Amino acid sequence: MFSGSIPALVTPFCDGTFDEAAFRQLVDWQIEQGSSALVPCGTTGEASTLSNAEHHRVIEVCVEQAAGRVPVIAGCGSNDTMNALLHMNFSKKCGATAALCVAPYYNRPGQAGLIAHFSYLAENCDLPIVLYNVPGRTVTDIEPETVCELAKKYPEKIIAIKDASGDLSRVTDHRMGIGKNFCQLSGDDELALPANAAGAVGCISVTANVAPKLCADFQRACAENDIEKARSLNDLLYPLHYAMFEDASPGPVKYALSRVHSWLSDEVRLPLVPCNDKARKAVDHALEHAGLL
Incomplete structure (x- = not known):
């Protein structure tokens, strides 16, 4: 269902509120530059600082502006199963293609708890689920055996994973444990090349916010075995x-976009602050290296 370069979109703010006009421009630019799908309200979208009303509005605007040109994978994760379901039901209603659901953070459920959480979501909403494993942020790790169990139990519902574990062996673990039809997406830009070589088919990307064409061209080259x-x-x-x-994300990528x-x-939004001078210098150098400045 998904492949290629998929930006985890920033949420633009202006004087503390969601800048809808800028977000609409960002969506159009991403599609024009070759992004193959869009993810609103993920980690890079500062979802943890959005009220539920804001969260839903960002998803709604993304779906509306994309207008069917590319799929929208709505960020629906929460450490509260019922709130995650609320996000999923809204996203389904407004036309999202799938839900990106991160492992519950802070609560630190075990593998049995993760199976119960994702099973409940799969059984109570028709929106397909992209699992999101990022133990560096959530502490909880969706282990390969758990991913395989969930994907086999709900083959029509749990269809993909964004893996930001940093463990490249998991691409093969998932492929051999589930099959080639399970969609694997890297959650780490710097590991996208070896992940694709192991069987992933794309990346849910931070970098693609600011370099969408380069990221799309890179993913296309991988798909063509070039x-x-x-x-x-x-x-x-x-x-x-x-x-x-x-510096703390998405500070640097928002600076890069500016x-x-x-x-x-x-x-x-607090508790984040604009990125520091060291990060700004690194971003400026990287933008020049990539030919974006």
Whole structure:
């Protein structure tokens, strides 16, 4: 269902509120530049700082502006199963293609709890689920055996994973444990090349916010098995991948976007603050290296 370069979109703010006009421009630009799907209200979208009303409005605007040109994978994760279901039901109603559901954070459920959480969501909403494993943020790790159990139990509902575990062996674990039809997407830009070689088919990307065409071209080269071109594009993007995390994300990527587009600001919400000078220098250097400045 999903492949290629899929940006985890930032949520633009202006004087503390959702900048809907800028977000609509961002959606159009991403599609024009070759992004194959869009993810509103993920980690990069500062979903943890949005009220439910804001969260739903961001998803609604993304679906409306995309207008069927690309799929929308709505960020629906929560450490409260019922709130995750609320997000999923809204996203289904407004026309999202799938839900991105992160492992519940802070609560630290075990593997049995994760199976119960995702099973409840799969059984109570028709929207397909993309699992999101990012143990560096959630502490909880969706282990490969759990992913395989869920995907086999709900083959029509739990259809994909965004894996940001940093463990490349999991691509093969999932492929051999579930089958090739289960969609695997890298959650780490810098690991997208080896992940694709192991069987992933794309990346839910931070870098694609600011370099959508380069990221789309890179993913296309991977899909076409043009390793020389893929490696060359990866080299262009590589410093940018790391610059995006020189300070708390999405500070650096919002700064990068403000350098590329006058209609986007680097405003973030507390407890985040605009990225520091070291990060700004790293971003500027990486943008120049990639030919974006």
